[in-house]
Amino acid sequence: MKTNKLLKSSMSVALALTISSITAQAWPTNSNIAKADFGDTAATQQTKTELNEIINRRITNMKIISFNVEAGGVGKTAICVNAATLLASKGFRVLVFGTDRSMNLTNRMIGYYARKNGLDADEVLANIKPENTVEMLFQRLPFSPIKITDNIDLIAETRTLYDLRDIKSFSLLHWWWDVEKYLTEEYDYILIDTHNDQSEFTKSVYAISDIITAIIDKTEKTYKRKVAEIKELLNIVKNENRSRTETFVTARVVVLANMIDKSVLGKQMRNKMNKLVREHPNDFVGCIEYRESFPKSDALYMPLWEYRKYDKGDWSLDKFYRDTERLLLKLADM
Numbered sequence: 001m002k003t004n005k006l007l008k009s010s011m012s013v014a015l016a017l018t019i020s021s022i023t024a025q026a027w028p029t030n031s032n033i034a035k036a037d038f039g040d041t042a043a044t045q046q047t048k049t050e051l052n053e054i055i056n057r058r059i060t061n062m063k064i065i066s067f068n069v070e071a072g073g074v075g076k077t078a079i080c081v082n083a084a085t086l087l088a089s090k091g092f093r094v095l096v097f098g099t100d101r102s103m104n105l106t107n108r109m110i111g112y113y114a115r116k117n118g119l120d121a122d123e124v125l126a127n128i129k130p131e132n133t134v135e136m137l138f139q140r141l142p143f144s145p146i147k148i149t150d151n152i153d154l155i156a157e158t159r160t161l162y163d164l165r166d167i168k169s170f171s172l173l174h175w176w177w178d179v180e181k182y183l184t185e186e187y188d189y190i191l192i193d194t195h196n197d198q199s200e201f202t203k204s205v206y207a208i209s210d211i212i213t214a215i216i217d218k219t220e221k222t223y224k225r226k227v228a229e230i231k232e233l234l235n236i237v238k239n240e241n242r243s244r245t246e247t248f249v250t251a252r253v254v255v256l257a258n259m260i261d262k263s264v265l266g267k268q269m270r271n272k273m274n275k276l277v278r279e280h281p282n283d284f285v286g287c288i289e290y291r292e293s294f295p296k297s298d299a300l301y302m303p304l305w306e307y308r309k310y311d312k313g314d315w316s317l318d319k320f321y322r323d324t325e326r327l328l329l330k331l332a333d334m
Contacts, residue, residue, distance in 0.1 A: 062184045065331065066192040066209040066251075068202060069216065069226050075258040076215045077104040078298055079288075080193040083328045085112075085303035087189055088151035090329075095145060095183070097134050097155035098193035099201045105193040106157040111301030113148045121301070133158045137175045138167055138204070153187075161201065169203035169240045173248065176208045189332065198233050206237045209251040211334055213285075216257050218269040227255055254285055254334055256327070261290040282334065286327045291320050 067080045077100070084094045098105035107125070114121035128146070130136065133156045136143035145153035176183075183190065192209070194202045206212060212234060214227045231253050238247040257273050260266045269287065276284040297307035308321050 062187055062189065063210050063332070064190045064192065064208055065211045065213060066194055066205050067213045067215060068194040068196075068205070068230060069214055070196050070198060070229055074215045074217045075288075075294065076196075077108065077193050078294055079213070079215055079256065079258060079328070080105060080191050081108050081112075082304050082324075083331065084109075084152055084189075084191050086305055086325060086328050087332055088149055089305055091151065092188040092332075093151050093153075093186060095153045095155065095187045095190045096148075096193070097137070097190075098157045098195075099134060099161060099205060100157055100193055100195040101159050101162055102195075103157040103159060106154065108298070108301060109148050109152075109154045110146075110156075112303070113146075113154075115301050116149070128156050132156050135161055135164060138164055138171050138201070140175050140178055162199070167200045167204065169200055169207055169237050171200070172204040173207045173241060198229070203233065203237045203240075206234055206251055207241050207249050211331070212251050212253045213331060214253055214255045216255060218257070218260050218263070218265045220265075220269075223255070223257075223269070223272075227253065252283075254283055254331065256285040256331060257287040259290040259294070260287040266290070285331050285334070286323075288324050288327055289320050291317070293317070293320070 065083070067076045069076060077098075080096065080098075084096045087094050096105065096109060107121075110124050110128075111121045113119070114124050129144070131142060131144045132146050133143075135158055137155065138161070143155060145155050148154050192205050194205050212230060214230050216223045216226060234249075234251060234253060237251075238249045241248045255273075255276075257269055260270050260273075273284060273287045277286050293304060293307060293311050296311075297304050300307065304321065304324065311317060311321075
């Protein structure tokens with residue numbers, strides 16, 4: 001795994017640039033760089049040292065994967081939840097949060113936590129404090145994740161997130177720079193479930209992601225139009241967060257088809273994706289088959305991997321579980 005918030009090579013170039021070539025918005029406000037006079041043609045030694053420290057921190061072992069598509073009903077949140085629980089079961093430390101006003105991710109993770117611990121999910125949700133929520137991240141305030149399991153922490157969504165003002169595409173990038181040392185020491189993965197839109201909140205998630213996972217269904221329209229929209233938005237985010245010569249955003253888009261059934265459209269999408277995976281293995285993950293196991297496990301606030309022992313079926317059901325696990329682990333390693 002390799003996270004690369006700023007490419008080391010590009011940052012080496014940035015070190016050689018004058019301070020005037022770097023926008024004030026691109027750096028944490030508590031740094032000497034942010035406080036520097038950006039009209040100066042030469043940096044002070046103190047500022048050079050701080051910039052060099054940032055360069056050296058860019059290469060880490062932690063990966064940030066977000067899930068997005070401007071369409072509902074494609075199983076985006078279910079994929080995020082099951083990826084988190086799968087990685088946790090393999091011993092990885094995972095932080096999950098979302099920007100979806102419907103709070104689907106939070107409801108599912110809290111439901112899972114409550115069921116495992118014999119608690120009432122509504123009571124747990126009612127006791128979430130402001131410091132446990134994603135609003136703290138966008139405001140760069142102290143935050144406190146909720147421990148779901150030994151290996152999964154949650155920062156809860158809120159229905160009032162979009163009431164925040166002055167949010168820009170660099171908002172989470174600034175937060176990341178503030179807390180990167182803590183996050184990279186605490187977690188192997190951060191998984192982020194976005195709202196189905198192109199808002200500044202979604203753009204801000206793009207800015208800190210290593211991988212943006214476009215979840216599509218069996219329809220050709222979703223694949224062509226929605227994936228194109230994600231890539232166009234990512235290009236906008238890259239242009240909004242850059243120095244004179246380099247973007248600070250290093251995310252790339254990968255495509256995962258979900259809920260692919262045995263209909264004519266489903267077979268066509270499976271054939272298309274199989275071909276794309278062979279030709280572009282770094283851009284396409286594959287197809288997750290549609291099975292009732294997904295909605296049934298979801299309704300019980302139970303990850304697929306836990307529900308499997310209750311699921312009865314023939315060899316094809318075992319293949320579904322194996323293939324789903326393989327594809328989610330492949331995504332985590334892309």
